[in-house]
Amino acid sequence: MSALKELADGLLSGNVEVVDLAAPLGPDTPLLKLPPELAVDTPKIEIHKISEYDSNGPFWAWNWLKIGEHSGTHFDAPTHWITGKDYANGTTDRLPVQKVVAPVCVIDCSAETAKDPDFLLTADGVKAWEQEHGEIEPGSWVVMRTDWHKRNGSEAEFLNADETGPHSPGPTVDCIEHIVARGAAGWGTECIGTDAGQAGGMEPPFPAHNILHKNERYGLASLCNLDKLPPKGAILIVAPLKIVNGTGSPVRALALVSR
Ligand code: 23J
Ligand code: MN
Numbered sequence: 001m002s003a004l005k006e007l008a009d010g011l012l013s014g015n016v017e018v019v020d021l022a023a024p025l026g027p028d029t030p031l032l033k034l035p036p037e038l039a040v041d042t043p044k045i046e047i048h049k050i051s052e053y054d055s056n057g058p059f060w061a062w063n064w065l066k067i068g069e070h071s072g073t074h075f076d077a078p079t080h081w082i083t084g085k086d087y088a089n090g091t092t093d094r095l096p097v098q099k100v101v102a103p104v105c106v107i108d109c110s111a112e113t114a115k116d117p118d119f120l121l122t123a124d125g126v127k128a129w130e131q132e133h134g135e136i137e138p139g140s141w142v143v144m145r146t147d148w149h150k151r152n153g154s155e156a157e158f159l160n161a162d163e164t165g166p167h168s169p170g171p172t173v174d175c176i177e178h179i180v181a182r183g184a185a186g187w188g189t190e191c192i193g194t195d196a197g198q199a200g201g202m203e204p205p206f207p208a209h210n211i212l213h214k215n216e217r218y219g220l221a222s223l224c225n226l227d228k229l230p231p232k233g234a235i236l237i238v239a240p241l242k243i244v245n246g247t248g249s250p251v252r253a254l255a256l257v258s259r
Contacts, residue, residue: 018195019106019257030158032192045067046066073252075100077090077248099185100239100240101236103234104235105142107143116158126142128233142184142188180215180217184217188223193209
């Protein structure tokens, strides 16, 4: 049987489940807060009604949106970061779509994160996962499971900031260097960004952004439901909107999982 015939049968029978990896997108979606001396923040999401079966449109309902590219569950393209600004295909409208449908490696850091919200996944942590599940294959995605998505309903819990700044898990420099060396298409996390809360103080600052995009790799942030995926074997589908010259896009991230 051909691979697509088998997939088609699996989708219809439920043997292949579609898992929703996206968070709700609306005015209450948690958004990144940057130090005001450094940067301007992305604006709150707004949903404005055009009509709802009324005098503005008697038979139809529709809205218009005000939304930053890097809002909610979203995709980071190479041109988002200064290190990736010169890639001809580094914007959302030009990136090769073959890269956004791919196998995904899920590294479970939920136990470590429960003990330490500043937990950092290292290259050694990734190599330990590879010992158990096999090497990360070129073109596949790597995502960090932390169960942080369970905080996504509350911006305060999700950002987890105090007077020393935000505290959320993420990767070390050598973690990102390792997955880039393996040929990973991208890196995803359940937190507000692909980097840890304290990553502004790392060298380089925001190493996931810096190193991924320098190497024309992609990022995914605010993923949900990674606890419903196997360590290996799921297929990730994360096509960003085809925004002209876009640096990123909200995305209805999905995974196909064999049941
Ligand atoms: C701009 C500046 C710093 C960061 C970010 C954006 C993100 O996390 C993002 O959404 O790409 S850390
Ligand atoms: Mn982003």
